Amino acid sequence: MQKNKLKLIESNILPISFFSRPAEQVAPDLIGCKLVRKLSNGDFLWGVIVETEAYSQSEEACHGYFHRTSRNETLFGEPGHLYVYLTYGIYHCINVVTDRSNWANGVLLRALAMPGEHERIASGPGLLAKRFELNLCHDNCQLTQENDLWLASNSLTSINTTVVRTTRIGITKAKELPWRWYLKESRSISKRKRGDRCPPKPQAWHPTSSDYL
DNA sequence: TTCACGATTCTA
DNA sequence: AGAATCGTGAAG
Secondary structure: OOOHHHHHHHHEEEEHHOOOOOHHHHHHOOOOOEEEOOOOOOOOEEEEEEEEEEEEEOOOOOOOOOOOOOHHHHHOOOOOOOEEEOOOOEEEEEEOOOOOOOOOEEEEEEEEEEEOOOOOOOOOOOHHHHHHOOOOHHHHEEOOOOOOOEOOOOOOOOOOOEEEEEOOOOOOOOOOOOOOOOOEEEEOOOOOOOOOOOOOOOEEEEOHHOOOO
């Protein structure tokens, strides 16, 4: 890897200050940002975030609403870390811890669009974790420096972006909160808002290698 | 120790 | 609409 390319990557890593805000502020800002994983062979695995949800201790759907336990401990930790949990005994879900310590707050990464790959390869939290090979071992990873995994700033400059705001899905409590956001132009959304038609294939936006930096 | 239940996905 | 599948927390 070129030295200057490495510098460029470092300058694009989202800092702790980005995450030190309430989840409902971070979640929409994360749309268009990139999740990057460096594999042991030196290759990069990356995708553009196209769907997120915010969760906060102040509302019932949050894992930290009732109690602070060993399972949700990471969500109470420092912002800029990864919170991973297992759901339905089968799928892992990837969250970014936000706001401040001792306050359960985070953003669920629900869908990614990946260059050169099928639209739905990382469309949904379980599939996203599966494609990035992330599991409970990665719980509490720090995302704000260049290790194996980090988040990089928004590089969607080639298209006019529209971020749709709607209610969260797959939950039974606090359903009415409009704390889900997605990129309207992407076909990699797990579920669209009623009345929002999926963009047609030829015109639809999809990341390319030029979106990397 | 037991039991009910998911921040999901795939199949019928 | 229903199944698959298992770690966790609450209850007994």
